[in-house]
Amino acid sequence: MTSRHRLLWSILAGAVLAAGAFPLAAGLRAEPTDPTRSPAAGPVTRVLDGPAPPLTGRTMGGGDFDLAALRGQIVLVNVWASWCEPCRQELPLLAETQRQWTGQGVRLVGLDVRDNEHDAHQLLAETGATDLTVVPDSRGTIAVSWGVRGVPETFIVDRAGRIRVGVRGPVTATWLRQQLTRLVDS
C-alpha cells in the first residue's frame, strides 16, 4: 500500500471513529458526573425568593380561591394529601396555627394533591382541621408548578406575593412561630 493510500485510509478511519464517538458521547448518562447531587436533599428549610406561581381553584368548601387576590397578607401554603402519614400528623398544627395567626394578617391554604375527596374530607374532620381553606389539586399539576417533590411541603408567601421560605417534610410549631413572626414583623 502506498503512503497516499495509508493517509486516505487513516483519515477515513478517523472520520468513522469520530462518527462512532458521537453516539457514544450521547449514550453516556448523567449519573457518573454527579449521581447524588440534588437540591431535594438540601437543608430542610429553604430560603427562597421568587414570585409565587399561580394558585387558583374551587375550594373544598365550594368557594373560589386565588392566591393573587391575597396580596398584602402573608400566606402559608401547605401541600398535603390524605394518603401521606406525616401530613395527617401535621394538619392539627396547621389548623391551630390558622386560629392563632389569622388576626395578624396570616392566611393558610392547603393544596390537596392527587387525593380522593372523600378521604380528604374525612381526614380534615378527624384532625379538627375542617376550617382550613383547601384547594383540591386532583391531577397534581398545581403542585408541580410550585416545584413540589413530595408531601408534605410548605411554603410561606410574603405580602408582596413572593415565596420566602419552603420546607420539605413536616413543619414544627417552633418553625412556624419563628418564620411567621419574622415575616409579620418585617
Next chain:
Amino acid sequence: MNARKLLVVAATAALLAATGLAVARSTWDTGPAAADRVAAGLRCPSCEGETVADSRSPVAAAMREVIAEQVAAGRTPDQVRDWFVQRYGAEVLADPPSRGIGVLLWVLPGAVLLLAVALAVRTMRHPNEMPSSRPALAHRPERAPGGTKRAHAWRTWDMVAIGVIGMVAAVALMAARVGNTNPPSSTGPTSAPADPVAQQLNIAQSLEAQGQYAAAAGVYRAVAEARPDPQVRLRLAVTLIRAGQPTEAAAIAREVLAGRPTDADAVLVLGLAERATRSPAADETLRRFLRLAPDHPAAAEIRRLLPPGG
C-alpha cells in the same frame, strides 16, 4: 482515485445526513411520543434512579400530566424541559448539560471530524504533491530542495493523521472510563444486551415493577451469586424488604457494610430494613445515613420518615 473519492464523499454525506436527521427530529418533535420522550428525559424528583416516565410516584404522575398538557398546547420538548428546570433545577434532567469531561466528549469528535474532512479535501485537491511511496523517498535523499519540502509536507500529513487517530482513541478511552462508573443496575446503552447477568437484572426489575417481589428477590439472589456486586446485593436487600423479609435484608446490608462501612446506600437499606423489623436502632441508622449523605436523593424522604426534632 474515483473510487476513493466516492468513498470519502459518501462517508461525509452519510455523516451530514445523520446530523440533519437529528436536528430535524429535535425540531419537529411533537405529539404523545414527544411527551413520552420528555418524561423519559426527566428524573423523578422524589425517587431514586427513576425517570418521570418509569416512576409510579404521585409526583411523577403529576409531572407526566403537566408534560402531556404542555406538549398538547404546542410547546416544544425544549420549552417543556426548560419549564421543569426553572422549578426543579438542572438536576431534573436525566442528561444535564455537559460539563468538564462531558464537554470534551462532544467537542473532540467534532474537531476530529472537521480535521478529517479538511485533510481528505486537501489530499484530493493536491494529489501530485505527495510522493508515491516512502522507499522512493529514501532512495532519493539528495533530491532538489522542492522534493525535500514535499517529503516534509508528507511527513506532516502522516503525523496529523496519526494525531487524529490518537485523539479519537483518547475520546473512546475517556468515554469507556466514564461509562464504567455507571451503576450496574443502570440499563444505559453501554450495557451489552447479550449479557446474561444484564438480562437477569432486567427480568428482576420487571418482576419488581409488577409487584412480584419474592420472585424478583429470587432472581436478584441468583445474580448476586453470579456477580458478588454490592449494588446487586443491596438491590436484593431492598426487594426482600418489599417482599416482607426485612431480617434477611438487614443481614445482607450488614454484610455489604462490613466491606464498605461508609457506603451510604448500604446504611440506608439497613435503616429501612431495621425500620421494617421495628428495630429501635432504625432511627439512629437512618440518621447515620443522613450524616453520610445529606445530599442523597432519598434524604428528603428519610427526613420525612424520622420524627421531627430528633
